[in-house]
Amino acid sequence: MAIHLNDQAFRTAAAEMAQLQKRNRRLREKLENMYKNLTTALNTPAGHEMNFAVRDVLLEPIDNMSKVIQHMSNTLDTIIGNVNGSGVYYDKLFDEYDELDRILKNKTTR
Numbered sequence: 001m002a003i004h005l006n007d008q009a010f011r012t013a014a015a016e017m018a019q020l021q022k023r024n025r026r027l028r029e030k031l032e033n034m035y036k037n038l039t040t041a042l043n044t045p046a047g048h049e050m051n052f053a054v055r056d057v058l059l060e061p062i063d064n065m066s067k068v069i070q071h072m073s074n075t076l077d078t079i080i081g082n083v084n085g086s087g088v089y090y091d092k093l094f095d096e097y098d099e100l101d102r103i104l105k106n107k108t109t110r
Contacts, residue, residue, distance in 0.1 A: 007080065014076040021069045028062045 035054040 010076060010080045014073065014080060017069060017073040017076060021066065021073060024062060024066050024069060028059060028066070031058060031062070 031054075035058070039054075
C-alpha cells in the first residue's frame with residue numbers, strides 16, 4: 001500500500017499561510033493606528049481607558065490569530081522540508097511505514 005501526498009498542495013498552503021500572516025499583521029497595524037488616533041483625539045481619562053479596552057478586546061484576538069497562523073506555517077514548513085532541508089516530512093514517515101508493513105508481511109507468510 002502506498003500513500004502519496006501532493007507536495008504542491010503543501011507548498012501552496014505554506015505560501016498562502018505566509019500571505020495570511022502578512023494580511024493579519026497589516027490589519028493589526030491599521031486597527032492599532034485607528035484606535036491610537038481615536039484615543040489621542042479623546043485625550044481624557046475615558047480615552048485612556050478606551051485604549052486599554054481596545055488592546056484587550058480587539059487586538060488580543062488578532063495577536064492570538066497570528067500565533068495560530070505562525071504555528072500552522074511552522075508545521076507546513078516542517079512537512080515540506082523547509083526547516084532542515086531533509087525533504088518532505090511525510091515521505092520519510094511513509095517509507096518507514098512501508099518498511100514496517102513489508103517486515104510484518106514477511107513474518108506472517110513464514
